[in-house]
Amino acid sequence: MKTWVRDNKGFIAFMLMFGLFRTxxxxxxxxxxxxxxxxxLEGDVVFVNRLAFDLKVPLTNKVVTHLGEPQRGDVVTFYSPSDGTRLIKRIVAVPGDTVSxxxxxxxxxxxPASYTLPSGAVETLGNVGKLQAVQITEKAGAAExxxxxxxxxMSDKRNFAPMTIPPGQYMMLGDNRNNSADSRYIGLVxxxxxxxxxxxxxxxxxxxGNWHPRTDRFLMALNR
Known part of the structure; x- marks a missing residue:
């Protein structure tokens, strides 16, 4: 074992640095x-900027310093406060906002947010099958x-009473509003x-489908 470590120390150092870079x-x-x-879409792989908001101690959630402020409309990855699962959703309300x-x-x-330009689509749900979907543009302040x-x-999560977001907390919603386990289920983040x-x-x-590359989506920016 010692011989293997000595012979591969460069590779081991690279993997350690790569792991720290990712975290x-x-x-x-x-x-x-x-x-x-x-x-x-399922099959997308997104680039995540871990320095957008905070500098953290690698491999932990311990914040060293704040580097930027999360904004309404940001698509973010986070750990669920419910069970620690890694999720990706959109911030719809920041500290101090009152949202309903x-x-x-x-x-x-x-x-009230404005809604325009509806179009039809089809969504397939596991044990349900194909459902008609409606896609619209939501504009809430600067986020569109x-x-x-x-x-x-049918869901009671289509409605919730006004609530004010406390300091250090964020409300997350999925863009697929009726098929998303977000802050309406797991709480504020x-x-x-x-x-x-x-x-x-x-x-x-x-x-x-057939794992065919969707080249039109390569390097596609995620706009707010």
Whole structure:
């Protein structure tokens, strides 16, 4: 064993440095589910900037210093406050915001979000099959992006009463609003559980088809 370590010390050092780089500077995140449709698809691999918000001690959630402020509209990776699962969602409310939802429509700080340009789509759910989906553009303040609704899904999570986001907490919602386990289920997310900001799709493949590369999505920026 000692001989193997001595003969491969350069490789071992490289792997250690690479591991530290991934946990402290930059990372990538495969998209495993439909919760961010229509903007992120299963088979996308996104680049995550771990220095967007905080500098942390490698391999921990201990924050050394703040480097930037999470903004409404940021797509972020984080650890679920419920069970520690690594998730990717969009920030819809930051500390100090008062946010509510009525029939899937957001109101932030007394200003209802606007919704325009509907288009049809089809969503396939595991034990349900194919459902009609509606994709619309949601604009809440400076944040504007497409979201998806599933009118056939009955859920009490389409509504919640006004709540003010406390210091150091963030509300996360999936863009696929009726098929996302987000802050409506797992609660608000503390800042120390944020991993980083997802900034672009690195590569993409049709994992539900023939694994054909979706080259039109390579290096696609994730706009707010």
């Amino acid at each position: 402290a500077v930059a990372d990538w995140n495969p998209i495993p589910s439909a919760s961010m449709h229509p903007n992120l 939802m009525e029939n899937d429509r957001l109101t932030i700080n007394g200003q 992006h497409r979201i998806q609704l599933l009118p056939e899904i 503390p800042r120390e559980l944020l991993i980083g900001r997802a900034e672009r799709v690195l590569v993409s493949a049709d994992i539900e």
